[in-house]
Amino acid sequence: MSTPVLELRDVHKAFGAARIIQGAELAVARGERHAVIGPNGAGKSTLFNLISGMFTPSSGEIRLAGRRIDGLDANAINRLGLSRSFQITNVFARMSVFENIRIGVMARHGIRFDLLRRAAAMRAVNEQAQALVERVRLAGRRDTLAGDLAYSEQRALEIGMTLSTGAEVILLDEPTAGMSREETAHAVELMRDLTKDKTLLVVEHDMDVVFGLCDRISVLVYGKILATGTPAEIRADRRVQEAYLGEEAA
Amino acid sequence: MRRHHLLLLVLVALPLLVLPPFLSLGLQNTLVSMLVAALFAVSFNLLMGQGGMLSFGHAAFFGIGAFATLHLMLAVEDGLGVPTPLLPLAGGLAGLGLGLVAGYFATMRAGVYFSLVTLALAELLHTLAPQWDGMFGGEAGMSSMRMPWGGLVFGSVLEVYYLSLAWVALCLLLLWAYTRTPFGRLTLALRDNEQRVRFMGYDTHKARLVVFAVSAMFSGVAGGLLAFSNEVANYTTFGMPVSAQVVLHTFIGGSTVFLGPVVGAAVLTLFAFFVSDLTRSWLLYQGVLFVLVMLYAPLGIGGIVELHLRHMRELRWRALAGPYLGAAVAGLLIAAGFVFVIESLAVLFSSDYAVLRRDAGGLPPFPFLGTEWQPLSPLTWLAPLLAMAAGGWLASRAGRRIAPLWDEARRVHTQGGETA
Amino acid sequence: MLMEFLVVSVLNGAIYGMLLFMVSAGLTLIFGMMGVLNFAHASFYMLGAYIAYTLSALGHFWLGLLLAPVLVGLLGVLVERFLLRRVHAFGHAHELLLTFGLAFIFEELVKLFYGNFPVDYRMPEALRFTAFTVFGTDYPFYRLFIGGTAIAMFALLYLLLSRTRVGLVVRAAERLPQTAEALGHNVPLVFMGVFGTGAALAGLAGGVAGAFFPTSPNMALELGVIVFVVVVVGGLGSLEGSLLASLMIGLFSSFAVGLDWSLAGALDAVGLGGWAREMGGLMTTTLSSIAGSVPFLLMLVVLLLRPAGLMGERS
Structure with missing residues (x-):
């Protein structure tokens, strides 16, 4: 296997006496769709927060395309090509859908502190933002305030915003949480379409989504990666069944 | 919508241009105060309404602008060749400078803690100024005179009024243009959700600092205009009542609309002028109005008008x-x-x-x-x-x-x- | 000479610190429990002083001390129930703005009824005697009375919050409002009680201290800002922190007034005093003249380096 695009080596994170992540090892290959599953409290969200720069690891290394990113600020990590979504919808509630997306597209074009041109005159940015609005199927809601969207629409916008900065590695945190069966199917299709030439790392509780969408799966239990493999391998792994799937099936 | 704007502009601009020569001296002076208050409030609201940062110490930038302008006026008295109409520029530069320093620290914090930092900064200046003769003229404050320039004497209130009108119109135009720029859009995103902006690749500390500094700069111009008009300033310009007044203007006028603070500043300044002879309880009514707005109409006057238009x-x-x-x-x-x-x-x-x-x-x-x-x-x-x-x-x-x-x-x- | 300066400064500073503590105790309580930064808090202190003044002018000093906290506490309850609760959903900034408007109103109402000048609120003759004499200076008993009230207040609050169920419920209501609600605690009632208690404490402080320090419509604004310094430095929400910060600022203020230290003086030690004096400006500014600024500098440093304050729990 070529060098992984995202790699965690012996990552630890403790909050006071609580050791949440205890030596996590993970390697995500370029272009794959990789899921992290695990029982509640296993540390999945913390793992995402460490990778995306919300927290700094207590020890260990995190590399993005070979470059150390642990300890960097979230905005720097995003600029290096890793973008994440949030479990609780995290949009700009009083701005339109289009503007929500455009903020990210602006960052992709390096337009950050520009006070000398009209936003409406940024042709490439506006076109790309419009295209992305259409790809997340919110064209009909282009000018609706994000706070006024229905829940599943907000989730779609959430994914759109994560993609908008043009990052190569996409982290999605429970993208289908709280959705109906129908909405979930819709969302899976959307994710598959949107991440075609990207690397995807996703935390997900819905096993249908995980097995249907992802190439490989890592199982996180008590802050450690218990096993990594294809869906078939994971299904067959007895340790995983004991730790996680069995409990879920019961 | 476009036509509404144009109509509104004509309805507001025409009386402001044509009427003042026919008004009493007191009213002319009040109109200058109104213009200054309007610019100050819109600058404040760039930070509050658009950037989501509630400052309780904006008098610091207003005041520093006033003192800087007075210093420049004194230099002009001594023969420095700066055109008199450009004097308020000193206020803008001083506001920008102090805004960059104060903003660097204030924007390290958010929410209530941000408000407390701004409050402490303004109080620091407020308590320091009377002790600092060279910079702020001690307890007595500073005074200077407007020098004639280019055939204009700047001796009458009317001349001061028209110069203020030009400055305020220009600054409001620039502040409006700000909202249309890419960074202006980013400012709104910062208000809605700073964390998300950070995770979309922006250094939000730097971004908030820029918003802060721009707001401080225009507040400084407003302070400069006040000094230009009054020809005096003392340490009370840094006081809590000044910081409080701009909060009242902004929220009564409406912080969600660009021109809301202008409405608040205009209504309250003019009302104060007309009723100040009739009652001593004007500040009480203003306080009651503010609380009523907070309770029943958090959008303010401007916000309600905008809601109806929409x-x-x-x-x-x-x-x-x-x-x-x-x-x-x-x-x-x-x-x-x-x-x-x-x-x-x-x-x-x-x-x-x-x-x-x-x-x-x-x-x-x-x-x-x-x-x-x-x-x-x-x-x-x-x-x-x-x-x-x-x-x-x-x-x-x-x-x-x-x-x-x-x-x-x-x-x-x-x-x-x-x-x- | 030095000993006299030390003792007198400590005695004066401690009493001023105690006054600061009495007012800031309620403020920090309200912030800690409800997250509301109450701009009207010093106004409650002022109202307490004016209520006590009114009754003492009618010859009922002690009744005034009793009614000041009761009436102000009641006012606090009404403010919480009918005003703050209405805007709670809009967030903390909105609550802060509302109390800010109320501070405005209270000040103007006081001016309306009592005029825009200090009133002559005095302690009764029976309390006007010297407790002891140090270095030839008479130390008034009333100062001890103020200090005693503050200490009693601290002890009572501390016991209430740490040793009784009340403290437990209040803390639960603040941290996990839904859980507390589910456990059958009436969270809105708890908040109303906390706000009322905080207001009552400020009212009592006003009643007691107003008879010693000036009672005027400016007292709220003057004390209000410095009380913010105290709660920030002590740690928003920490009672012990408030006590510590109050004493610190009280003692500092009283010492600084008597000290003519300056940067130039300090530079004398390294032989640069002469140069510094030529520079003038800040270099020759004495500590006593900038004593008023130091608390705000301290507040800034704390906010920037340790926003949780000296004794705060969270950062």
Whole structure:
């Protein structure tokens, strides 16, 4: 296997006496769709927060395309090509859908502190933002305030915003949480379409989504990666069944 | 929408350009204060309404602008060749400079802690200024004179007014242009959700600092205009009342609309001028108005107007006319009753009345509104209380009829958005 | 000479610190429990002083001390129930703005009824005696009375919050409002009680201290800002922190007034005093003249380096 695009080596994170992540090892290959599953409290969200720069690891290394990113600020990590979504919808509630997306597209074009041109005159940015609005199927809601969207629409916008900065590695945190069966199917299709030439790392509780969408799966239990493999391998792994799937099936 | 803006501009700009020469000197002075307050409030609101940062120490930047301009005016008196109309620029530069330093620290914090940092910074200057003769002229403050330039004497209030009008118009235009730039859009995103902006690749500390510094810069120009007009300033320019006034202007006018703070500053400054001879309780009414806005109309005057414009087509105006009229009458009744009570109390508790009471050896009737009122007569107090009660009843009745009409308009509005 | 300066400064500073503590205790309580930064808090202190003044002018000093906290506490309850609760949903900034408007109103109402000048609120003759004499200076008993009230207040609050169920419920209501609600605690009632108690404490402080320090419509604004310094430095929400910060600022203020230290003086030690004096400006500014600024500098440093304050729990 070529060098992984995202790699965690012996990552630890403790909050006071609580050791949440205890030596996590993970390697995500370029272009794959990789899921992290695990029982509640296993540390999945913390793992995402460490990778995306919300927290700094207590020890260990995190590399993005070979470059150390642990300890960097979230905005720097995003600029290096890793973008994440949030479990609780995290949009700009009083701005339109289009503007929500455009903020990210602006960052992709390096337009950050520009006070000398009209936003409406940024042709490439506006076109790309419009295209992305259409790809997340919110064209009909282009000018609706994000706070006024229905829940599943907000989730779609959430994914759109994560993609908008043009990052190569996409982290999605429970993208289908709280959705109906129908909405979930819709969302899976959307994710598959949107991440075609990207690397995807996703935390997900819905096993249908995980097995249907992802190439490989890592199982996180008590802050450690218990096993990594294809869906078939994971299904067959007895340790995983004991730790996680069995409990879920019961 | 475009045509509305143009019409509005003409309606506002024309009187501002044409009327002042025909007004009294006092009113001309008040108009200068109004322009200064308007610019200050819009600058403040760039930080608050657009950037989501509530500053309780904006007097710092207003004040530093005033002192910087006075320093430059003194230099011009000594022969420095700066054109007089450009003097407020010194205020802008000083505001920018202090804004960059203060903002660097203040934007390290968010929410209540941000407000506390700004408050502490302004108080620091406020307490330091009277001790610092060279910079702020000590307790007495500083003064200077406007020098003639290019055939203009700048001796009359009118000249000062037109120069202020030009400066304020230019600054408001720049601040409006700001909202249309990419960074202006980013500013709104910072207000809504700073964390998300960070995770989309922006250094939010730096971004918030820029917003802060721009706001401080225009506040400095406003302070500079004040110094230019008054030719004096002292340490009280840094005081809490100045920081408080801009908060009141902004929220009463409406912080969600670009021109809301202008409305607030204009309404309150003009009202203060017209009623200051009639009552000493003006600040009390202003406080009550502010609290009422916070409780019942958090969008402020500007926000309410904007809401109506946005739902222009969906609202059933004919059905609304009756209840709106009722609400207006209710408001008048309540205000009249309240003002009557307060003004009567002001008379009764005044030192003049204390003398009257001592001479009469009891509670003599007090003069108010051209007649005499018995302080112990139930009629004196029952009338205003009845007016207020009737107003309250009328208001709740009107409110009950207005609410469903608005619900309907909102529903139609969002559905329209969906099908579009 | 030095000993006299030390003792007198400590005695004066401690009493001023105690006054600061009495007012800031309620403020920090309200912030800690409800997250509301109450701008009207010093106004409650002022109202307490004016209520006590009114009654003492009628010859009922002690009744005034009793009614000041009761009436102000009641006012606090009404403010919480009918005003703050209405805007709670809009967030903390909105609550802060509302109390800010109320501070405005209270000040103007006081001016309306009592005039825009200090009133002559005095302690009764029976309390006007010297407790002891140090270095030839008489130390008034009333200062001890103020200090005693503050200490009693601290002890009572501390016991209430740490040793009784009340403290437990209040803390639960703040941290996990839903859980507390589910456990059958009436969270809105708890908040109302906390706000009322905080207001009552400020009212009592006003009643007691107003008879010693000036009672005027400016007292709220003057004390209000410095009380913010105290709660920030002590740690928003920490009672012990408030006590510590109050004493610190009280002692500092009283010492600084008597000290003519300056940067130039300090530079004398390294032989640069002469140069510094030529520079003038800040170099020759004495500590006593900038004593008023130091608390705000301290507040800034704390906010920037340790926003949780000296004794705060969270950062």
